[in-house]
Amino acid sequence: MGVVASDLSIKEERGVPELLHQLQQYPHGLETSKSSPSTCRHPAVVVNGVCYHCRQKIENKDTYGLEFSYLYMGLKLSHSEMDRLRCLGSKKQLSQKKLHLVLDIDGTLLHSFPPGEASKLGLSKNDKNTKEIDGWVVKLRPMVLEFLEKASAMFEMYLYTLGSRSYAKMIAKILDPQGVYFNNRIISRDDNPYGVYFKTLDLILGEESNILILDDNPEVWAKHLRNLILMKPFVFTGTETSDEITERNTPILGEILKLLHTIHSLFFQQEVGCRDVRDLASEVRSNVLRGCNLYMKQVKDSKLWDVAKALGGTCCSELNSSVTHLVSCKRGTKDYNWGVKKKKFLVHKRCIEEANYLWQRLPEENYRPTMTCCCW
Template sequence: MSLAEDSPVHSSSSDDFAAILEAELDAASNSSGDSVEGAEEEESGAEDNDDISDFDLDHERVKRQKVELNTGIVNPQSSSSQGATSENIVSSSEEEICTHPGFFAGMCMKCGLRADDDSGVALKYIDKNLRLANDEMTRLRDKDFKDLLFNRKKLYLVLDLDHTLLNSSRLTDITEEEAYLNNQRDSLPDLLDPGNKYFHSRIIAQGDCTQKFQKGLDIVLGRESTVLILDDTEAVWKENKENLILMDRYHFFASSCKNFGFSHKSLSLLKTDESETEGALATVLKVLQQAHSLFFDKECKDNLEDRDVRQVLKTVRKEVLKDCKIVFTHVFPVNFTAEHHHLWRMAEQLGATCSTEVDHSVTHVVSGDAGTDKSRWAVRENKFVVNPGWIEASNILWRKQPEEKFPVSPARCKQ
């Protein structure tokens, strides 16, 4: 995204800042880059730093103007001209008050003032020294919002990497049966985006986020109402669960399966990979396409600016178990309020109707024991009897799963 072009048109409070932010986001420099004047130099973990020389010139010019105004350096020729000049100084000083839209290496990117606090949002994934004020983050999001929706007809997509788009393993953990993979390394492209088309070398790590051990959209330059998240882990998105498309975890290597307690053979040992048409990634792609289609639906009565991708996801999710009426048996703890159980709430989010009693309208009995009265009733009435994994699998795969894959085993205790 080109932020200099997308910034409010020549805003007096942000012209210089937009120019440097454009350089930080889009102009890769072959040199190691110089620090902003007066800032201490630090070693960078990035391979390349962006060129900020253009900003240095503007920064110096603005700084000199500030010094001249603040110290009152003038060339008076008479008392009257001196008075007029003094009034101009006061007026100019008032007009030049800086809103400090962003800081680089602790210095305001517009006026050069050094800041001692850590206010605003650190965008370390762009540059370790870059921090934007909250108002500037809001301004950039709002400016990009209309262009994103009306001109480009796009939504933001935040992608998790390991166990979602790829699976990683240390070379020391590769088994003898997986040794054949070593012969394939030279024939494979560098990771996922060799043309720098999608990620553009700006990958946000969990350490870049503002909360420890959490991921968040507060560092993403897009409105939350337009952001979709694709991840295999829900717990790390505490503040943005409604934006999340939770998907099945991807295990390719044997070490990955072992670490997560799976006893079945890994895809690497089977010398195969996930189905390109029926796998989890293919399934989620359909969800993304459906969400995009619903969001930009021309028949929708809501104003496009008022639409929220979180509401769209709720609509998509409710189609998964639509027309299913579920009764649970031998699933919840004794004396536990059924409506509060996560499986009950999950089933309702997937569009199912839940009940505590059986009747002719029930379609599924979710059971932990095939010997309970409700389970036996379901068999007599030719209803589906499935274990709780049926709901969980339907949730993570975003479609109703075949009931025969989730049989119920007899248990000693009966409800």
């Protein structure tokens, strides 16, 4: 039976769920019309080269719109339809007091090991944070399942990986076996227009002003850094490191959940029309080291200077009475001795790095410089 044109009409209220429901009525694809070519401009949706509206094959299927095969295989949306669905999707989520959250997989939520590698690391299958599936062994980041449950109350969530589609779906079975958190919102490199090089919010059907990203790799989000909350990479080595001990005692995802709750609350306190998570995230971040005047002459990494400034700190390379912290000064040096005499905070550069991951000022006594290294 052919597709009735009225069934496929473009309705202002038709969102992604309704669109997918309609498409699922035709498991063998849209039947191509045998009538003479129409004057249809193919305004919204194309499935495997067939216009969703007029059921004619289109000539420019390779350059038409953007592909959303993660939602429905062969689905392409025109740019105007993407804009409409983003607006409608965000409007629906906002009415439910929800924003959008894009989650990277590896290094952010877990560390996975292909068949054969896990045995070398001594992973215990009795550990609640160790899962096995299809020969792979997956080490979950502490608190990840609780994080997903609580975050889902505030966000519509996406998984986004530069791994393969089969890998992404395998991981989703571990993180979301019932499909309640992500449903079909699982994006892989097979869906990504930039392959394995970059990620894009173009594939997220929500307004960018309502989207936050959690990822341990900022380079793949070069065009969307304002949406990014940078995660400390989660790496399991098999030998317990100080980072692993710290994270076990104070799960990073627990701290990030608090941060997300803060931004979410601030967002819905703003007036409609003025709300943007990017501005709010920047504001929250800029308060982390506010009031800290950091002497960073010994820090040669210019990126760390930028990080400190983004966290609200003031950086300098000259000692004066306004300095509050001396960063990575070697013990016994003139600078170090001055700091001791003036009762200033003397800290390792990790104090800034960790503050950047946790978005909070950390106890300076936990980051005193070592005896022999200024750790540039």
